[in-house]
Amino acid sequence: MYFLYLDETGTSKDKNHFILGGIIVHSNDWKKINEEITDIKKEHFQSVYIDLKGLRRSKTKFIKGKKPNPFYLKSEDENQKISNKIFEIINKNDITFIASVINKTEHNRQYITPIEPYLLSFKFLIERFDNFLKTRKEYGMIQIESGNDSLAKNLESAHEKFLSEGTDLQKIDRIIESCHFSEGPKNNFTQIADLFINSLFRCVEYNNSSCYEKYKPKVYCDANRERIGYGIKYFPLKIPPTESESDAIIFSLT
Numbered sequence: 158m159y160f161l162y163l164d165e166t167g168t169s170k171d172k173n174h175f176i177l178g179g180i181i182v183h184s185n186d187w188k189k190i191n192e193e194i195t196d197i198k199k200e201h202f203q204s205v206y207i208d209l210k211g212l213r214r215s216k217t218k219f220i221k222g223k224k225p226n227p228f229y230l231k232s233e234d235e236n237q238k239i240s241n242k243i244f245e246i247i248n249k250n251d252i253t254f255i256a257s258v259i260n261k262t263e264h265n266r267q268y269i270t271p272i273e274p275y276l277l278s279f280k281f282l283i284e285r286f287d288n289f290l291k292t293r294k295e296y297g298m299i300q301i302e303s304g305n306d307s308l309a310k311n312l313e314s315a316h317e318k319f320l321s322e323g324t325d326l327q328k329i330d331r332i333i334e335s336c337h338f339s340e341g342p343k344n345n346f347t348q349i350a351d352l353f354i355n356s357l358f359r360c361v362e363y364n365n366s367s368c369y370e371k372y373k374p375k376v377y378c379d380a381n382r383e384r385i386g387y388g389i390k391y392f393p394l395k396i397p398p399t400e401s402e403s404d405a406i407i408f409s410l411t
Contacts, residue, residue, distance in 0.1 A: 158184040161255075161286050165275065166358050174361050177278035178256025179350035182290065193246050194345040201239055208252040209348040212240055242351070244371055248379040253289065254353050255377045257281040257390045258361055267393055275308060276315055281390040283319050283329060289377055290331035300337040302346055302347040309338050
C-alpha cells in the first residue's frame with residue numbers, strides 16, 4: 158500500500174503558476190521515515206511540532222519584534238545541515254514525488270471557461286498516481302493538506318467520481334478509499350511535500366532550479382528518465398515547444 162500526501166502553492170492571484178503535488182511513500186516504510194524526520198526535529202528544536210516549512214522561510218524579516226518561525230534563529234550553516242539530513246532521508250528511502258503545474262496565465266488565455274486549477278491538477282495527479290501504482294502492482298490512498306472546507310468537499314466529490322467512473326482518459330482502479338484531509342504542521346509527510354512543491358515553484362515561477370535539482374532524481378519518470386508527462390504534468394504545454402524562456406524552464410524540469 159502506498160500513500161500520496163499532497164500540498165499546494167501559487168494560489169495567490171499575483172502568481173503565474175499553481176502547483177499541486179506531493180510525496181509517495183509505502184506503508185512498510187512509513188513508520189521508519191516518520192521517526193527519522195521526528196528525530197531531526199527533536200535533535201535541533203526539542204519539539205516534534207516544528208513545521209519543516211520554516212526551512213524555506215529562514216530569511217524572513219522580523220515583524221513587530223516577532224520572529225517569523227523557529228528556524229529563524231538558526232545559523233545558515235545549521236539550516237543547511239538540517240536540510241541535508243532531510244535529503245539523506247529522501248535519497249535512501251523508497252520515496253517518489255509527483256506534481257501538476259498549471260500556468261494560470263496561459264490557462265485563462267486559451268480557454269473560455271478554464272477549469273479551476275486545483276480540481277484540474279487533482280485530476281492529473283489521480284491519473285499519475287494510479288499509473289505509478291499499476292507499475293508497482295500496489296494499491297494506494299491520498300491524503301491532502303487543506304483548511305478549506307468547501308474545497309475539501311469539492312475534492313472529495315471529484316475523487317469519488319474518478320474512482321467510480323474514471324477520468325476522461327483512463328479508468329482508476331488502484332486508488333482506494335476517500336481522500337483524507339490533514340493539517341500540515343502535524344504531519345511530517347505533508348511538510349516534505351510542501352518543501353518539494355515550493356522548490357518546483359521557484360523553478361517555474363522565478364527560473365531558479367537550484368533547490369528543485371535536489372528533488373529531481375526522486376520525481377516519477379519513465380525508463381528514459383523522462384519526467385514531463387509522467388511525474389510532472391505541465392499544463393497547458395506548447396507543442397511543439399518554442400525557444401522562449403518559459404519553454405526553456407519547462408524542459409529543465411525533465
